[in-house]
Amino acid sequence: MRLRFLLPAAVLVVLIVLFAFGLQHDPREVPSPLIGKPAPDFALRVVGEDTPFSRDDLLGRPLLVNFWASWCLACRVEHPLLMELARQGVEIVGIDYKDTDADGLRWLERHGNPYRHIVADERGSAGLDWGVYGVPETFVLDANGTIVHKHIGPIDEQAWRRTIQPLLTTAPARAATETR
Amino acid sequence: MRHPTVKAAVLSAALLAAGALVPLHAQSDGLSAAQAERYQALVTELRCLVCQNQSIADSNAPLAADLREQVRNQILAGRSDTQIHDYVTERYGDFVLYRPPFKPSTWLLWFGPFLLLAAALAVALRFAKRRATPQTPPPVDRERLQRLLEDTRQ
Numbered sequence: 001m002r003l004r005f006l007l008p009a010a011v012l013v014v015l016i017v018l019f020a021f022g023l024q025h026d027p028r029e030v031p032s033p034l035i036g037k038p039a040p041d042f043a044l045r046v047v048g049e050d051t052p053f054s055r056d057d058l059l060g061r062p063l064l065v066n067f068w069a070s071w072c073l074a075c076r077v078e079h080p081l082l083m084e085l086a087r088q089g090v091e092i093v094g095i096d097y098k099d100t101d102a103d104g105l106r107w108l109e110r111h112g113n114p115y116r117h118i119v120a121d122e123r124g125s126a127g128l129d130w131g132v133y134g135v136p137e138t139f140v141l142d143a144n145g146t147i148v149h150k151h152i153g154p155i156d157e158q159a160w161r162r163t164i165q166p167l168l169t170t171a172p173a174r175a176a177t178e179t180r
Numbered sequence: 181m182r183h184p185t186v187k188a189a190v191l192s193a194a195l196l197a198a199g200a201l202v203p204l205h206a207q208s209d210g211l212s213a214a215q216a217e218r219y220q221a222l223v224t225e226l227r228c229l230v231c232q233n234q235s236i237a238d239s240n241a242p243l244a245a246d247l248r249e250q251v252r253n254q255i256l257a258g259r260s261d262t263q264i265h266d267y268v269t270e271r272y273g274d275f276v277l278y279r280p281p282f283k284p285s286t287w288l289l290w291f292g293p294f295l296l297l298a299a300a301l302a303v304a305l306r307f308a309k310r311r312a313t314p315q316t317p318p319p320v321d322r323e324r325l326q327r328l329l330e331d332t333r334q
Contacts, residue, residue, distance in 0.1 A: 030229055033273040040271075098242070124246060131271040133229035133243055 032131050032150045039065070039145050042126035047118040048101045057117065058145055062168050063091040065139040066115070067127060069099040070107035072135040078154035082114035085160070090168065093117045097135050098124045140167045215255050222251050222264060227276045235278065 034040070041055040058065065066082065068075040082092060094115035096104040101120055108118065121127055130139065131150075140149040148167050151159055211219055220237070226247065228239035236244040236251075247268065254264050268276050280286050 027232065030275045031273060033270060124242075128246055128250070129271060131273075133272065 029152045030133065032147070034131055034147050035150060037147060039139065039141055039147050040126075040129040042121075042129060044095070044119045044121055044126055047096050047104050047120045053117060053119045055145060058093060058141055060143055061091065062140070062142050062148075063093060063116075064164070064168070065093045065095060065130075065141060067095045067097045067121075067130070067132050067135050067137045069097045069135050070103040071099065072097075074154045075136045076111070078136055078156070079111055079114070081155055081157065081160065083112050086114035086116075091116045093119060095119045095121050095126060097121050097127050097132065138164075140164055211252065211255060218261060219252060219255055222255075222261060223248055225278050226251070226268060227278050229272060229276065 039055055039058060044053050045051060046053050064085075086092060092115050094117070096118060099120075099122065101122075104118065104120070108115070119126075124132075130137075134152070136154055138151040138155055139147050140151075142148050149163060151164065155164065223237035224235045226236045228234045228236045228241055228244040228247075230241035230243050231239050234244075236247045250267070251264055254267065259267075265277065274280050274286070280289060282290060
């Protein structure tokens with residue numbers, strides 16, 4: 001007879017645990033299958049120039065690859081933090097996703113440029129290969145060009161301090177950060 | 181046509197007609213009948229990542245259009261359905277497949293409903309059994325009953 005009361009209670013506890021887990025889990029964040037794999041190759045060019053830019057240009061030091069666009073509102077949200085990180089010497093490569101060079105450059109002129117390199121992905125082809133499904137998205141790459149982590153949506157202080165910064169500093173070949 | 185409601189009616193009829201005429205996803209153009217069929221099957225089975233409860237066939241998100249374009253181009257390039265599936269899952273994971281693959285990490289997904297059904301059946305069966313066995317009422321303490329009745333009468 002005890003079971004009659006215990007069983008619903010146990011079911012309730014299980015449900016609460018499941019719901020608590022579900023609430024902390026954002027269904028919009030789709031885990032990337034690219035984590036731990038080499039970053040996909042691409043053949044793009046620098047915004048406003050004809051200079052080619054490819055995956056090889058990302059090798060040799062850990063860095064952040066940030067997909068953004070001038071039409072992206074959420075990119076404005078994380079922008080001050082990116083500026084601060086750039087000031088601290090973090091190398092960020094900005095990939096201007098589905099944008100025109102003129103709009104992208106004007107946006108950076110107006111708000112400030114946190115990027116060491118600005119790369120144009122007008123048609124979103126690199127975005128597709130990197131599994132980007134919205135901007136901003138930020139990838140943490142180690143010196144070998146392996147994707148260590150992907151952050152979906154604007155980076156905030158907490159994500160930077162808890163996840164991204166430790167990954168960047170433990171990634172190999174950190175000493176090469178300053179040599180370009 | 182001076183009356184505003186007439187105007188509105190004509191306008192909305194015109195808009196509806198225009199909407200019906202414009203094919204939403206004309207991207208199966210240039211495909212043979214068999215290819216178009218494969219295209220349809222593929223795009224209805226791939227989930228759009230932007231509006232997650234729509235397939236890329238239904239979604240108007242730019243990314244869905246890009247993926248439809250990819251599917252179309254790869255069909256034209258002679259790639260098989262499995263190759264196209266692999267192409268998408270390499271980038272976006274199993275999440276994009278409305279029909280998830282069968283592997284240890286998805287066992288719960290595939291078996292979960294049956295487990296729940298089994299549990300529900302077990303509970304139902306227990307109840308049914310309990311009902312089926314006639315319950316003998318507990319013996320009545322006639323003296324106590326009498327006392328109670330007398331108490332209430334006073």
